[in-house]
Amino acid sequence: MHWLDKIPLSLLVILSLTLGLAPFTPVPHLIEKIGMLVSGNLNKPIDIFDLIMHASPIALLVMKMGRSVLR
Numbered sequence: 001m002h003w004l005d006k007i008p009l010s011l012l013v014i015l016s017l018t019l020g021l022a023p024f025t026p027v028p029h030l031i032e033k034i035g036m037l038v039s040g041n042l043n044k045p046i047d048i049f050d051l052i053m054h055a056s057p058i059a060l061l062v063m064k065m066g067r068s069v070l071r
């Protein structure tokens with residue numbers, strides 16, 4: 001997982017805040033898609049792709065921070 005160490009933390013924070021929360025109104029996509037997942041309505045391929053796209057920067061940020069804590 002050396003590739004994760006090469007990604008700057010600041011870039012992951014910026015991506016998490018922008019892509020993870022975009023669009024900001026009326027409800028961020030990530031919140032909407034997680035709600036759909038919990039309610040069982042996340043069944044269209046475009047919705048699944050959208051969830052992965054908006055959640056990936058946050059997942060990478062969590063992985064990078066977890067890796068730095070364990071070191």
